[in-house]
């Protein structure tokens with residue numbers, strides 16, 4: 601059974617990787633994830649300043665997770681001097697470095713971070729509802745580095761297809777979709793409060809409830825652009841992962857299921873993939889990409 605895939609010239613042993621978040625927020629947790637055999641690592645989004653994150657920042661819902669995390673809570677100097685070198689030393693496979701957000705911030709970060717990255721993933725979570733800034737961040741990053749630049753899209757934009765096209769127009773080599781969905785709210789009726797520490801109590805939804813939206817997003821983007829799509833949102837089983845591949849994802853990411861059940865989730869999925877592929881009569885996972893039949 602062949603689980604290997606290729607993203608923008610980077611060979612991965614298999615199509616599962618962690619999504620940017622707490623599970624990739626320091627070298628120790630990353631080491632634990634890497635030990636599960638994931639195809640590559642994606643680091644927590646770093647920006648030019650440390651994020652101030654209200655606590656609690658993560659709440660478990662009956663199904664899924666609500667969070668008000670932002671980007672990394674350490675300044676970039678901590679990552680550049682300490683975390684990235686340790687991650688590179690401790691991880692064998694490729695490393696995708698997630699950065700945010702605006703062109704000036706990328707100009708400040710990419711030259712210092714480039715030596716640690718096999719590829720970049722740029723979050724567009726705070727860039728608004730107009731596709732032009734997406735084109736701009738892709739163009740800025742591709743001017744600064746020869747390494748592949750992937751753009752991560754959020755589901756609340758007006759047109760995923762236009763945003764994906766803008767990223768490709770700017771030079772992106774791949775699209776990651778989706779970031780968490782929202783904002784959303786959970787109310788504890790005993791306290792009349794939200795479980796999250798954010799000022800309004802609102803947060804972003806991830807995990808199984810967002811899977812249908814993420815699958816549709818991946819399929820829309822797959823139909824719109826000719827670069828690989830990395831699918832993320834609500835995966836917790838090998839079958840979920842294969843649904844993303846069928847909808848058009850070349851590879852996938854997962855976060856919430858590993859936050860809820862532990863990093864062993866990655867290995868569990870990897871072990872379940874070959875038998876699930878056998879059931880479909882597929883020898884190579886890459887042969888399933890876009891097999892979903894209602895292609896527009």
Ligand SMILES: Cc1cc2nc3c(=O)[nH]c(=O)nc-3n(C[C@H](O)[C@H](O)[C@H](O)COP(=O)(O)O)c2cc1C
Pocket residue numbers: 619620621622644645657658665666667669670671672698723752778779780805806807808810832833834835853854855856857
């Ligand atoms: C606690 C938490 C923190 C996150 N932090 C980031 C981040 O720093 N950068 C980013 O691009 N996405 C971030 N995300 C979004 C995830 O990477 C992912 O896109 C989303 O959770 C959907 O995948 P999942 O359902 O497998 O969790 C975060 C999600 C959660 C739950």
